[in-house]
Amino acid sequence: xxxxxxxxxxxxxxxxxxxxxxxxxxxxxxxxxxxxxxxxxxxxxxxxxxxxxxxxxxxxxxxxxxxxxxxxxxxxxxxxxxxxxxxxxxxxxxxxxxxxxxxxxxxxxxxxxxxxxxxxxxxxxxxxx
Numbered sequence: 425x426x427x428x429x430x431x432x433x434x435x436x437x438x439x440x441x442x443x444x445x446x447x448x449x450x451x452x453x454x455x456x457x458x459x460x461x462x463x464x465x466x467x468x469x470x471x472x473x474x475x476x477x478x479x480x481x482x483x484x485x486x487x488x489x490x491x492x493x494x495x496x497x498x499x500x501x502x503x504x505x506x507x508x509x510x511x512x513x514x515x516x517x518x519x520x521x522x523x524x525x526x527x528x529x530x531x532x533x534x535x536x537x538x539x540x541x542x543x544x545x546x547x548x549x550x551x552x553x
Contacts, residue, residue: 433466434465437468437470448460469489485514486515488514488517489516490516490518492519492520492525493522494522503518
C-alpha cells in the first residue's frame with residue numbers, strides 16, 4: 425500500500441477468475457479473495473453499488489467515483505454545476521475519459537474540483553492509429 429495518504433492504488437474489481445494462480449494463490453478460496461486483495465491494495469472499484477446500497481461499508485466507504493462518458497468534451501460550467509449538486513458528506517472522484525479534458529482546461533477544471541472538495545482521476549486517452 426502507498427505510504428502517501430493522498431495516493432490510492434487499486435483495480436476495477438477483485439473477482440477475476442483469470443487472476444487465480446497469477447495474483448491469488450491457487451489454493452485460496454474465492455471467498456477469501458477480497459481479504460487477500462485488501463492486504464495489497466487500499467482501493468477497489470465496486471460496480472454493484474448501482475444495484476445494491478453500500479451501507480454496510482459505513483466508515484470504510486471511500487470516495488464515490490463518477491465516470492464521465494467517453495464522448496463528453498470539456499465543459500467547466502457543467503462540471504461545476506454537477507459538483508455543486510453532490511452531497512458533501514462523501515468524498516467524490518471524477519474520471520475524465522474524453523481527450524479534451526487533458527488539454528487547456530485542466531487548470532480551470534482543477535480549480536472547480538478543489539472548490540467542491542473533489543479530486544480527479546485520469547484515464548489515458550486512446551492512442552491514435
